[in-house]
Amino acid sequence: xxxxxxxxxxxxxxxxxxxxxxxxxxxxxxxxxxxxxxxxxxxxxxxxxxxxxxxxxxxxxxxxxxxxxxxxxxxxxxxxxxxxxxxxxxxxxxxxxxxxxxxxxxxxxxxxxxxxxxxxxxxxxxxxxxxxxxxxxxxxxxxxxxxxxxxxxxxxxxxxxxxxxxxxxxxxxxxxxxxxxxxxxxxxxxxxxxxxxxxxxxxxxxxxxxxxxxxxxxxxxxxxxxxxxxxxxxxxxxxxxxxxxxxxxxxxxxxxxxxxxxxxxxxxxxxxxxxxxxxxxxxxxxxxxxxxxxxxxxxxxxxxxxxxxxxxxxxxxxxxxxxxxxxxxxxxxxxxxxxxxxxxxxxxxxxxxxxxx
Amino acid sequence: xxxxxxxxxxxxxxxxxxxxxxxxxxxxxxxxxxxxxxxxxxxxxxxxxxxxxxxxxxxxxxxxxxxxxxxxxxxxxxxxxxxxxxxxxxxxxxxxxxxxxxxxxxxxxxxxxxxxxxxxxxxxxxxxxxxxxxxxxxxxxxxxxxxxxxxxxxxxxxxxxxxxxxxxxxxxxxxxxxxxxxxxxxxxxxxxxxxxxxxxxxxxxxxxxxxxxxxxxxxxxxxxxxx
Numbered sequence: 001x002x003x004x005x006x007x008x009x010x011x012x013x014x015x016x017x018x019x020x021x022x023x024x025x026x027x028x029x030x031x032x033x034x035x036x037x038x039x040x041x042x043x044x045x046x047x048x049x050x051x052x053x054x055x056x057x058x059x060x061x062x063x064x065x066x067x068x069x070x071x072x073x074x075x076x077x078x079x080x081x082x083x084x085x086x087x088x089x090x091x092x093x094x095x096x097x098x099x100x101x102x103x104x105x106x107x108x109x110x111x112x113x114x115x116x117x118x119x120x121x122x123x124x125x126x127x128x129x130x131x132x133x134x135x136x137x138x139x140x141x142x143x144x145x146x147x148x149x150x151x152x153x154x155x156x157x158x159x160x161x162x163x164x165x166x167x168x169x170x171x172x173x174x175x176x177x178x179x180x181x182x183x184x185x186x187x188x189x190x191x192x193x194x195x196x197x198x199x200x201x202x203x204x205x206x207x208x209x210x211x212x213x214x215x216x217x218x219x220x221x222x223x224x225x226x227x228x229x230x231x232x233x234x235x236x237x238x239x240x241x242x243x244x245x246x247x248x249x250x251x252x253x254x255x256x257x258x259x260x261x262x263x264x265x266x267x268x269x270x271x272x273x274x275x276x277x278x279x280x281x282x283x284x285x286x287x288x289x290x291x292x293x294x295x296x297x298x299x300x301x302x303x304x305x306x307x308x309x310x311x312x313x314x315x316x317x318x319x320x321x322x323x324x325x326x327x328x329x330x331x332x333x334x335x336x337x338x339x340x341x342x343x344x345x346x347x348x349x350x351x352x353x354x355x356x357x
Numbered sequence: 358x359x360x361x362x363x364x365x366x367x368x369x370x371x372x373x374x375x376x377x378x379x380x381x382x383x384x385x386x387x388x389x390x391x392x393x394x395x396x397x398x399x400x401x402x403x404x405x406x407x408x409x410x411x412x413x414x415x416x417x418x419x420x421x422x423x424x425x426x427x428x429x430x431x432x433x434x435x436x437x438x439x440x441x442x443x444x445x446x447x448x449x450x451x452x453x454x455x456x457x458x459x460x461x462x463x464x465x466x467x468x469x470x471x472x473x474x475x476x477x478x479x480x481x482x483x484x485x486x487x488x489x490x491x492x493x494x495x496x497x498x499x500x501x502x503x504x505x506x507x508x509x510x511x512x513x514x515x516x517x518x519x520x521x522x523x524x525x526x527x528x529x530x531x532x533x534x535x536x537x538x539x540x541x542x543x544x545x546x547x548x549x550x551x552x553x554x555x556x557x558x559x560x561x562x563x564x565x566x567x568x569x570x571x572x573x574x575x576x577x578x579x580x581x582x583x584x
Contacts, residue, residue: 015573016566019544021551050577051545057526059546061424070430071420074437079409081442086405 005029010040011047018047069340072323076333083329184209184230186223200234210243213260216251224256232263241267245276254286261292265299274300274312282318287328294322294331298338316342393457401449408448412441415458418547419465426469426542427476428527436472440465455556462557466539473535529579537572540565 005013010033016022017030034041065071184205186196198205209227212219219227228247234240241264248260261280267273277300280293297315316339323335391399391407393414399407419440423433443464451460533541539558543549551569555562 012570015570019569046577047573050573050580053522053580054526054545054576056522057530058523059421059425060428061421064424064430064433065420068417070424070434071417074420074434075412075416077434078412078438078441081438082405082408082445085445 005033007037007040010037011043014040014044014047017044018051067343069336069343072336073333076329076336080329080333182230182233186212186227200230200240206231206234206237206240210240213247213251213256214243216247216253216256221253221256224251224253225259228256228259228263235263235267238270241270242272245272248276248280254284254289257284257286257289258292261289261296265296274315278315278318281322287331290322290326290328290331291334294334294338298334298341301338301342394453397448397451397453397457401451408445411457415461416441419461422465422542422547423469425546426538427472432472436465436468440468443468459553459556462553463559466543466557470535470539473538477535525580529576532579533572533575537568537575540568541572541576544569 010030013022013026013030017027022030030044034044183199184197186205186208196205196208200206200209209231212227213224213231216224224247228244231240231244235244244260244263248257248264251257251260257280261277264273264277277293277297281290281297284290284293297319301315319335319339319342322331323339324332326332326335391410393411396407396411396414400411416437420433420437423436424430427433427436440461444461447464451457530538530541536558540554543554543557544551549557551565552562555565558565
């Protein structure tokens with residue numbers, strides 16, 4: 001039951017009226033009373049006016065987080081804290097597994113009471129040993145002096161069909177003093193064993209190495225990684241740059257993709273490089289590769305060269321998308337930071353443009 | 358009313374429009390469309406993604422409240438972090454005896470009140486009055502725009518007066534006690550009903566009403582002469 005309305009209790013009711021807390025019936029009563037009593041009408045007008053003045057206040061939330069970057073940052077920090085809490089918990093549980101007698105006891109129990117497991121383990125160990133031993137034997141025979149291998153110094157006369165059919169056996173880089181390119185020794189079978197020697201300054205060596213990094217399925221991971229390292233001093237060469245960008249997009253091994261980004265770090269604002277880095281940030285399923293791509297992108301955006309090229313909307317869109325959707329909290333947080341820095345760079349450059357029309 | 362029915366709704370008259378779509382509302386997974394109860398039960402069972410969706414469903418309002426009440430990004434970040442970590446650690450204690458938002462707001466408002474009380478005892482920690490106005494806000498206009506429907510940008514005197522009003526309103530709000538400030542913020546700027554504010558502050562609707570009366574009276578005195 002609502003208290004009857006009088007001039008004595010009108011002020012409280014007017015406050016609730018202005019705040020929108022009264023039901024329709026009470027609102028009508030307030031309005032009727034105000035029409036009959038000029039003093040109470042003034043009180044009601046004053047409350048409504050006060051509410052309007054307060055509504056005109058610029059809310060700090062609008063000013064301090066208009067673009068919701070703070071919100072994204074808060075989320076990211078929270079999820080990181082939750083990650084840390086989740087990691088700390090199992091660490092304590094795992095500590096007991098580090099005690100050796102637990103392992104001995106566990107193996108003993110498993111193999112004595114589960115003969116099937118023992119057989120499976122023996123087969124697995126045998127298979128691994130066989131594979132590793134074969135590889136080890138091949139390395140030994142290749143490196144023994146006097147073995148029947150053909151050594152071809154650059155320019156190596158390797159034809160395109162030979163390139164397409166050749167298999168690799170290993171790569172060796174010999175660093176040389178100063179900034180000179182390393183000496184490369186690539187051991188291949190095409191179909192006979194042969195060693196291709198030279199430096200990435202030789203066009204033929206570059207051709208072989210770029211072919212290697214562009215064909216992930218044909219060559220070993222270690223050979224592709226070695227080839228990327230060998231080509232790094234020549235990363236500004238258009239052919240090398242294209243092959244590295246291609247490796248970043250398509251190589252099946254994340255370690256190779258990561259090395260490709262590192263090799264492309266110092267390369268200028270070539271569109272295919274920018275596109276490959278953005279593709280890695282946006283689509284690569286390995287968080288390590290995405291983080292490296294993000295860091296490289298930020299470096300490129302900060303560089304003097306970037307400030308001269310037009311604003312890259314695709315990069316901004318991908319950064320926004322990563323800020324909200326990436327499963328990795330570091331990437332979400334770093335993307336938010338990058339967007340904030342870009343916004344401040346825009347603000348800094350705006351008055352400068354005004355001064356020099 | 359059973360909690361299942363009200364769990365997914367908010368006691369707001371109008372939710373603030375932010376112009377962006379939250380992950381929780383647009384994500385392709387079925388989980389994102391789940392009601393609060395499902396998410397809470399899954400989070401209680403250790404499902405991190407369910408908890409993250411709960412956070413994304415409510416954190417915009419939490420951060421907004423903290424920014425408005427405390428006035429600095431650093432304090433608001435502290436409140437956000439402290440509140441959601443507390444919610445995460447204590448979620449297993451939530452027994453659906455009230456709506457989730459009520460329980461959550463109880464935690465958030467307590468943390469905000471602690472900050473305000475601490476600040477009152479250390480006046481040197483008062484936040485600066487926020488005066489920066491974004492271009493979008495300028496287009497909405499200040500008090501004189503709303504009252505008389507004319508642009509302020511062409512009239513520097515009005516622009517100065519608009520800033521002066523904003524400064525005085527901010528100063529007047531800071532003169533309220535922490536509890537009055539919370540009540541006023543939740544009613545006027547978050548659009549919460551008095552009963553919901555009472556639930557969040559752990560008090561009765563009548564007490565909240567009295568706080569609102571006192572707050573309004575103080576503000577009226579402080580802002581005398583503006584109208």
